[in-house]
Amino acid sequence: MEAPFERLNRRFAAVMEVTGYKLPEADTLVIWPFETLAASRSDRSREMRRCLQDLVLRLVLGGVQLDVVSSLFLKKARLDESGLQYRNRIYRNVIYPYPEVMDPFVLDLVSRMVRADFPILLGGSKPEWTSKGERIPQDFQTVFDPRDVAFTEQWRPADGTVFEIPESGLGSVIQTGTETLLLFSPKETGGTVSGRARFGETRFHVGESSGLTVYRLKEEKISRVL
Numbered sequence: 001m002e003a004p005f006e007r008l009n010r011r012f013a014a015v016m017e018v019t020g021y022k023l024p025e026a027d028t029l030v031i032w033p034f035e036t037l038a039a040s041r042s043d044r045s046r047e048m049r050r051c052l053q054d055l056v057l058r059l060v061l062g063g064v065q066l067d068v069v070s071s072l073f074l075k076k077a078r079l080d081e082s083g084l085q086y087r088n089r090i091y092r093n094v095i096y097p098y099p100e101v102m103d104p105f106v107l108d109l110v111s112r113m114v115r116a117d118f119p120i121l122l123g124g125s126k127p128e129w130t131s132k133g134e135r136i137p138q139d140f141q142t143v144f145d146p147r148d149v150a151f152t153e154q155w156r157p158a159d160g161t162v163f164e165i166p167e168s169g170l171g172s173v174i175q176t177g178t179e180t181l182l183l184f185s186p187k188e189t190g191g192t193v194s195g196r197a198r199f200g201e202t203r204f205h206v207g208e209s210s211g212l213t214v215y216r217l218k219e220e221k222i223s224r225v226l
Contacts, residue, residue: 052098061170079113092157096121097122192208
């Protein structure tokens with residue numbers, strides 16, 4: 001009788017062979033507003049945290065490839081023509097909810113993003129104070145409400161490829177240069193994923209699966225490889 005770990009090991013090996021050990025890469029960065037949360041009353045902080053968690057979940061379910069980091073992350077990031085860089089990551093879109101309180105360095109970086117017309121979206125509240133207690137003189141425009149379901153349904157990353165996933169699943173993308181791998185898994189533990197999907201101009205059906213399933217898109221042809 002085969003032990004459960006042996007089946008898992010075979011499954012892991014198959015996934016690694018298909019993906020080439022390459023992980024999905026996010027093109028969108030969602031900022032967790034550490035300074036604002038720390039400076040807010042406990043009841044308001046709890047409400048903002050709930051809204052933030054819902055916002056991230058809706059974006060993920062909408063197929064947005066994202067990373068979530070503390071606003072303190074921006075102190076080690078730099079902006080150039082390729083995007084917002086941190087170590088080996090490059091982000092081409094930034095969503096910054098509740099930027100009410102900012103570290104001075106982060107304020108300077110956000111100001112440069114706005115002046116450069118970098119795709120940064122501020123929402124929920126306007127920047128008002130630095131973490132040193134100084135008023136922020138700039139009048140930034142807020143463009144979305146983190147609680148607004150319509151925002152996450154309609155927003156798409158700048159220069160991003162449309163990625164639509166079945167309602168029952170989660171999805172991510174791995175670009176390998178010559179081909180694109182589309183990964184799907186069930187949204188609910190113990191559930192299945194199946195239904196219509198789209199990547200760019202390619203539309204296809206995701207066959208029912210209770211675990212990870214992978215499709216390969218190469219030369220406009222789609223095939224299931226796992």
